[in-house]
Amino acid sequence: MKYNSTRGKVAPIGFIDMFLMGLGEDGGLIVPETIPSVTDDQLKAWSKLSYQDLMLEIFSLFTNGEIPERDLRQLIQDSYAGFTSPAVLPLTTLNDSLHVLELFHGPTFAFKDVALQFMGNLYAYVAKKQNKVVNILGATSGDTGASAISSVRGKEGIQICILHPNGKVSLVQELQMTTVHDDNVLNLSVNGNFDDCQQIIKELFEDIPFKTKYHLRAINSINFVRILAQSVYYFYAYLQLPEKAKASGVNFSIPTGNFGNIFSGYLAKKMGLPIKQLVLATNENNILERFVREGVYKPEGFRSTHSPSMDIQIASNFERYLYYFMGEDAAAVTSRMEKFKSEGQLTFASEEVARIQQDLTAYSVGNAECLETIRTYQDRYGYLLDPHSACGIAAYEGAGNKNDGVFVSLATAHPAKFDEAIRLLGIEQKFPERIQELFDKPKHQVVVDNSKTEVVAQLESFYRVNK
Numbered sequence: 001m002k003y004n005s006t007r008g009k010v011a012p013i014g015f016i017d018m019f020l021m022g023l024g025e026d027g028g029l030i031v032p033e034t035i036p037s038v039t040d041d042q043l044k045a046w047s048k049l050s051y052q053d054l055m056l057e058i059f060s061l062f063t064n065g066e067i068p069e070r071d072l073r074q075l076i077q078d079s080y081a082g083f084t085s086p087a088v089l090p091l092t093t094l095n096d097s098l099h100v101l102e103l104f105h106g107p108t109f110a111f112k113d114v115a116l117q118f119m120g121n122l123y124a125y126v127a128k129k130q131n132k133v134v135n136i137l138g139a140t141s142g143d144t145g146a147s148a149i150s151s152v153r154g155k156e157g158i159q160i161c162i163l164h165p166n167g168k169v170s171l172v173q174e175l176q177m178t179t180v181h182d183d184n185v186l187n188l189s190v191n192g193n194f195d196d197c198q199q200i201i202k203e204l205f206e207d208i209p210f211k212t213k214y215h216l217r218a219i220n221s222i223n224f225v226r227i228l229a230q231s232v233y234y235f236y237a238y239l240q241l242p243e244k245a246k247a248s249g250v251n252f253s254i255p256t257g258n259f260g261n262i263f264s265g266y267l268a269k270k271m272g273l274p275i276k277q278l279v280l281a282t283n284e285n286n287i288l289e290r291f292v293r294e295g296v297y298k299p300e301g302f303r304s305t306h307s308p309s310m311d312i313q314i315a316s317n318f319e320r321y322l323y324y325f326m327g328e329d330a331a332a333v334t335s336r337m338e339k340f341k342s343e344g345q346l347t348f349a350s351e352e353v354a355r356i357q358q359d360l361t362a363y364s365v366g367n368a369e370c371l372e373t374i375r376t377y378q379d380r381y382g383y384l385l386d387p388h389s390a391c392g393i394a395a396y397e398g399a400g401n402k403n404d405g406v407f408v409s410l411a412t413a414h415p416a417k418f419d420e421a422i423r424l425l426g427i428e429q430k431f432p433e434r435i436q437e438l439f440d441k442p443k444h445q446v447v448v449d450n451s452k453t454e455v456v457a458q459l460e461s462f463y464r465v466n467k
């Protein structure tokens, strides 16, 4: 298995090189040259596997044997040892046709831990094997940053810098990042929004001399390993369902912002997992919903919502979808992405919109509807959703075709991370101890303007270079 870029100008590379490259050096996103197919027999054989063993099977299809099986197994075991549920990601049944996959039992209480605990360990493994420093650069709307920091704090040979939008993450998210005082962690709080943070890091990853000098490494979902690790939970959820449910058809409702969460499901489906509908749930930052509904991909004004982690306009993984949508034609993707850069929007013809709607069903959730959904599910099932997971449920309610079978809605964060929204409903929640203790810790962050130059100045004094 080799990896290529959506823009076609990266010489085929192996798994470890793909992991280290992060963003394609031609500005595209890395994709596998071919997507391996999983047969019905394989699926049957996997049905009794633990989450860790299932991940080992799926990763083995992509790693070319570049990581010896014993090492890969150990990396996976270590990555989920800190999850508080024995099932790692428990599947909770709310009624016969609705199941919730809880992805938030990791150390930072959000679904990002599922991939990032592993990626942190993999970076440490590679740094040691190659005896090279790893300088991680990431942008976050709150969850990726906290999770990535937790996965590499204090680790030998690794420095991590995370950009987050100043004042636009929840209090708990901010504390999770800024109360970490290890020397290898730098939090930059940018006077801007998440798109500004993502734009700065994208430009730095595209600056090849800078990227090379500082060995920049990515933890965001531009890194294909993030996507691959997230595709495992679609298989896992499917395999946990009762046979009767599977026979009636399985659908997923997916809160998404950067298109990473849903693209992972799209990849699982392309590998052969029998998923019927992929329901794309957004908040009021609904560029992706408008893309599916109208065939127009155009950022509009940024809005602060109750689900701040999905306050995203430009979805970094959109280009991966475009690549498959356009029949893996890298030249056509390049020309569309160049058009997007110059004109600030993309418009799709009506026959294309029809095809997009075969792949995806989309629904955007307003602030009031988000809160109403939390209230309804609390009253109806005694189940407290966080606002992002509530977007998934609202999309299931509003757009899921129930005739297609059962639904799995992804619960992407613990409600304690977003207490600002939960309190608006007059609901008092008890925080998990690991969150409660954050309130007593001193905070440290560096505030910078929305300026690449300011960020670069910080990085130059923080990162290490190989001798």
Ligand SMILES: Cc1ncc(COP(=O)(O)O)c(C=O)c1O
Residues within 6 Å of the ligand: 110, 111, 141, 143, 144, 221, 255, 256, 257, 258, 259, 260, 261, 262, 309, 310, 388, 389, 412, 413
């Ligand atoms: C809690 C939560 N839910 C859902 C999402 C959406 O994930 P993605 O942007 O990878 O599609 C994010 C981050 O964007 C998040 O932090």
Ligand SMILES: N[C@@H](CCOP(=O)(O)O)C(=O)O
Residues within 6 Å of the ligand: 139, 140, 141, 142, 143, 144, 145, 219, 220, 221, 222, 257, 258, 260, 309, 310, 316
């Ligand atoms: N919601 C994310 C935004 C960054 O997305 P990523 O999936 O590319 O890391 C966050 O919490 O930071």
